[in-house]
Amino acid sequence: MLDLLLVLLFCVLGVITGISTGLLPGLHVNNIALILLSLSGAIVGTLSFLFQYGISEQFILILICVYIISTSISHSFSGIIPTTFLGAPEENTALSVLPAHSLLLEGKGYEAVTLAALGSYGAIIFCFLLLYPIRFILGGPVFFYSTLREIMLWVLIAISLLMIMTEKGRIEIFGKRGKIPSIVGILFAAFLFFLSGLFGLTISNISLNSPVGLSSPVLFPALAGLFGTPTLLTSLLTKPKIPKQRIEQPKFDRKAKKASVLSIVTGSFAGILVSIISGITSATGTIIAMSTRAESNKRQTIITIAAVNTACAFFVVAVLFVTLRARSGVTLAVADLITVEEWTAFSMPTTLIYLLIAVLFSGTLSYFLVLKIGKIFAKHFANVPYTLLIKFAIAMIVTLVLLFTSIIGLLILIIATFIGLIPIHWGVRRSHCMGVLLVPVILYFL
Amino acid sequence: MKLKHFSIIFSIVGIACLYFLSTLSQPISIELKNISKYEDKNVIVEGIVTEYYLTSFGSQIITIESDNASTIVFLEGKADVEYGDKIQATGKVQKYKGDWEIVVDNVDFVKVIQKWQNISMPLWQLSMSPTKYEGLNVNVTGYVDTIYDTYFYLNDLKGNYSIIVFCDPSKYNIHPGQKISVAAKFTFNPEEFRYRLDVLDETQSIFLLGD
Numbered sequence: 001m002l003d004l005l006l007v008l009l010f011c012v013l014g015v016i017t018g019i020s021t022g023l024l025p026g027l028h029v030n031n032i033a034l035i036l037l038s039l040s041g042a043i044v045g046t047l048s049f050l051f052q053y054g055i056s057e058q059f060i061l062i063l064i065c066v067y068i069i070s071t072s073i074s075h076s077f078s079g080i081i082p083t084t085f086l087g088a089p090e091e092n093t094a095l096s097v098l099p100a101h102s103l104l105l106e107g108k109g110y111e112a113v114t115l116a117a118l119g120s121y122g123a124i125i126f127c128f129l130l131l132y133p134i135r136f137i138l139g140g141p142v143f144f145y146s147t148l149r150e151i152m153l154w155v156l157i158a159i160s161l162l163m164i165m166t167e168k169g170r171i172e173i174f175g176k177r178g179k180i181p182s183i184v185g186i187l188f189a190a191f192l193f194f195l196s197g198l199f200g201l202t203i204s205n206i207s208l209n210s211p212v213g214l215s216s217p218v219l220f221p222a223l224a225g226l227f228g229t230p231t232l233l234t235s236l237l238t239k240p241k242i243p244k245q246r247i248e249q250p251k252f253d254r255k256a257k258k259a260s261v262l263s264i265v266t267g268s269f270a271g272i273l274v275s276i277i278s279g280i281t282s283a284t285g286t287i288i289a290m291s292t293r294a295e296s297n298k299r300q301t302i303i304t305i306a307a308v309n310t311a312c313a314f315f316v317v318a319v320l321f322v323t324l325r326a327r328s329g330v331t332l333a334v335a336d337l338i339t340v341e342e343w344t345a346f347s348m349p350t351t352l353i354y355l356l357i358a359v360l361f362s363g364t365l366s367y368f369l370v371l372k373i374g375k376i377f378a379k380h381f382a383n384v385p386y387t388l389l390i391k392f393a394i395a396m397i398v399t400l401v402l403l404f405t406s407i408i409g410l411l412i413l414i415i416a417t418f419i420g421l422i423p424i425h426w427g428v429r430r431s432h433c434m435g436v437l438l439v440p441v442i443l444y445f446l
Numbered sequence: 447m448k449l450k451h452f453s454i455i456f457s458i459v460g461i462a463c464l465y466f467l468s469t470l471s472q473p474i475s476i477e478l479k480n481i482s483k484y485e486d487k488n489v490i491v492e493g494i495v496t497e498y499y500l501t502s503f504g505s506q507i508i509t510i511e512s513d514n515a516s517t518i519v520f521l522e523g524k525a526d527v528e529y530g531d532k533i534q535a536t537g538k539v540q541k542y543k544g545d546w547e548i549v550v551d552n553v554d555f556v557k558v559i560q561k562w563q564n565i566s567m568p569l570w571q572l573s574m575s576p577t578k579y580e581g582l583n584v585n586v587t588g589y590v591d592t593i594y595d596t597y598f599y600l601n602d603l604k605g606n607y608s609i610i611v612f613c614d615p616s617k618y619n620i621h622p623g624q625k626i627s628v629a630a631k632f633t634f635n636p637e638e639f640r641y642r643l644d645v646l647d648e649t650q651s652i653f654l655l656g657d
Contacts, residue, residue, distance in 0.1 A: 149504065199461050205468035207487050325503060336543060408467065415460030418453045425450035444522075444551060 002053060007354055010063045011361045014070025018362070019369055021071065022078030024396060029075040029313075030329025031220060031404065033068050037333040040064050058338070062354055065334045069317055069355050070362035072330045073124075076313045077366035078373070080116035080306060084109050085377055086393055087231035088240050098231070099298035099305075107243040109381065111250050112302055113374030117367050118250075119306030122264035123271060124363040126307075127314040131356075134272060134315070135343060139322045145276065153445035156279055160438050163287050164189045169428040185428060192422055192432040196226065197439020199419055203412055204440055208405040217329070219437075221401045221409040225416020226433040227283075228397055233417065234424050236390050245378040250299065263303040266292050270304075271311025275319050275327055279441030282308045283431035314359055318343075321352045473536050479515035481546045484539045491517065491548055492559065495531045496582060500524060508556070510535070511578075517546055523553040528649060529631070530562030530583035563629045563649075569602045569609065572632065576641055579632050586643065587627045587655065590620050600628060600643070611652075613645035618652040625655040 021032050036043075040061065047060050080100065088101035097105075100112040138145040148155065167189035170181035203218050252260060270285035285308040290301065316328045321343040326332040334340070334355075341349040348356075401409045416436075423430045473488035481491070493510030500506050508519040508527060519535045520542070527533055534557045537550035550556055562583040569588040572579060586609075591599035597612045598620070611628055620626060630643040630650045645652060 146503075195457060195461070199457075199464070202461055202464045202468055205472075205488075206464065323503060324501075336541075339543075411460075411467075412464065415457065415464060418456040418460055421453040422450070422457065425448075425453060 002055065003059060004357075006050075006055070006059075006063055007066050007357055008361060010067040011070045011358050012365065014067040014358070015074040015362045015365045015369065017067070018071040018074025018076075019078045019366065019373065022075040023081055023373075029072045030217070031400075032071055032075070033330045033333040034217070036064065036068055036071075037336055040337055061337045062351055065337055065351075066354060066358040068330055068333055069358045072313050072328075073310065073359055073362045074366035074369070076306075076309045077117060077120045077363070077370045079309070080113055080120075080302075081370065081374055081377055082393070084112045084116075084374075085381060086390060087235045088242065099301045102298050103302075104242060104245075105240065107246050108248065109245045110247050110374055110378035111299075113378070114250055114371060115299055115302045116306035117370045117374070118260070119264055119267060119303035120310035120370075121363060121367040122261075122303075123268045123307035123309075123311040124314060124359065126264055126268045127272075127311050127318075128356075128360070130268070130272070131318060134318065135322055138276065138319065140344060145323050148276065152277070153442065155277060156438060156442045156445065159277075159280055159284060159288065160193065160435075160442065162291060163284060163429075163431060163434070164193055166287065166291055167428055167432070169426070171426060171428075188426060189428045189432045192419075192426075192428060193435035194439065195422075196419055196433045196435035199416065200436035200440045201443070206408065206412070208409050210404050211406050212403055218405070218409075218412065221405050221413040222416045222436055224397050224401060225413040226420040226436060227430060228420075229394060229413065229417045230420030230424055230430075232390050232394050232397075233421070236387065236394070239387070242381065242386060244382050247375055247378055256299075259300050260303055262293070263289075263300045264307045266290075267304040267307025268311040271308040271313075272315045274308060274312040275315035276323070278327065279437045281434055281437065282312055284434050284438075285312065287429070287431055310363070317355050317359065318352070321349060477515070478510070478512045478517050481515075481517055481539055481548075485541065486538060488536065488538055489548065490534060490536045491519075492532065492534045493517070494582065495527050495529055495533055495562075498527055498529070508533070508535075517548060518542075519548045519550055519556065521550045521553065521556055525553050525556040525558075527556070527558060528562055528583055529581065530565065530579075531558050532560040532562075532565065533557060534559050566627055569600060569607045572609075573607045576632075576634070580634055580641075582632055583629065583650065584632045584643075585627055585629045586632075587625070590622050590624045590626055593620065593622060600626070609641060609643055611643040611645065613652065618654075620652065620654070627653045627655055629653070 017032065021029060043064055044057060044060050050060065084100040084104055088104050103109060103112040136142060164186060167186050169185040171184040171188050172181045174180055174184055203222055206218060208218055266289040270289035273288060274280055274282055274285040282305065286305045289304045289308060316331045320326055320331045320335060320340055324340060324342055326335045338351060341351060343349055343352060398410065401413045420433060423432060473490050475490045476484055478491055478493055491510070493512035495508055496511045496516065497509040498506060506521040506524050508521060509516055510519060510533060519537070535548050535550050536555040537548040540547055540549050563585050566585040566587055569586055572584060572586050586600065588600040588602055591601045591608065593615045596614065597610055598615050599608050600611050601608045611630065628643055628645070630645045632641065632643055634641050
């Protein structure tokens, strides 16, 4: 009984941490996981008094894993709040506006948060239903993961082509009529994809050092620069007029309900793909999910993105036990802390059961907390000095980059920001910047 | 020129600057015993292969040893190595389950710099530090002593050192007193309480030497 209570307690602590880190723009949950990993020895020492209650050191390490996974799940829920309320551009000046920002500019920021929370929670429920089927498909008797590894190169090339060829942005530098702007848009998307790839290849040869002894992943400043700071800078430069936010629950008619369920289902499947295929992220997963739909709108896109994110956070844990491969910073930390027992039999390894309890409990808790915090944000948003908030967010990212990766990391952040500004100003999808991961991974498999 | 043009130009110039920077931070050669000082750094290490196996997911785990220090090379792929080969690995230093390892993400970054068959040593050298070579392929030079049906004895010139070599002697046209080199697996047999050489497969053999 005490072990279950401890699991729930560490879930709550993880949720509190995850909600806080999710609210801070630019702070990725993988960095939190790596910090916790470096502190694990001290945490076990602090909790050594539990030995007298029959709790082993091994179980304390499982509790740290529970904490890390709860943090990652709640982070995937709360990330929608800064995504919605920070960084919206002036709609007429920026060509590419994120769906959540679009709702914010209509005074419906809270609706965006509600939709995302729904997508995330729906993904958790759906992923639980899929757990056993996916286990049997990836592992024995189907062993799809081994097959997938053999054809990974072609899968990645197909995903890259899908991303580029489905670009809908029109670039009118060579004429405004006919199909030319669309073709130029696709060519420009390819250019951005390969430019990001070149950037990814270049930074992979650079070693970084943290001035305060933290882990220094080179992707941290790169991804923060490609996807975080350009949005914030554009918002700062264009000074959008954010209307007073209305606290309204989203209204679903029968068609919208059906579409939302479909968004959760397709988003969850895409999230599962993201959790097993190296080099693709949630943004790519969302494109895959949306490509399977005949029609889409910004509300369904928000639900899908959230479902992809959370399904990925869920399945990286399950995939770790099926394939023994860590696909994220969170699972790397878990694999380093505990002995991962391969899930080959019908019944799950006990450790995985504890971790899945953490996923379910922290998901439920995060759902209600995010709705509550989203409401507070929406209510008081008009009173917040918006420009100051954006400046604070940028300063926060710069500080974290300096702390984790020093001055070279800052240089990477600046260059990544220039690349990240390209899709916003030229009106193509930002996800082409994922070439930063995809191109090096494709070259690796070649 | 607008900001949107500048963003492209600065991106390209920035990548060029980073490329220049990356050429300055090429991996450095380190000794295995100093590996702990280079966490998260790209390094080049060299050592003798003392163990290697493939995981069920196609990665290769190679243990290398040099100057009484050893480390694991985790390779995403499969390199053509054998016990006793001297290899060079270029990769990132990471800690995994408390042990240091070099994570190599490309097969091309593991190079065999000397095949074990080409690292020959006299018998006395093997006898000086047998534990260093135990379980490895070795290439030992010496003189044929008594020959039996399934084994023969290999001695040094003065007859101070001797080791039993298990093989089919009739395959190699050897005779007592002849100088040979034996490329074989060096193991310890606890039942007989002695070391032995085994010529087991096609990579292992006996070569007749000149004098």
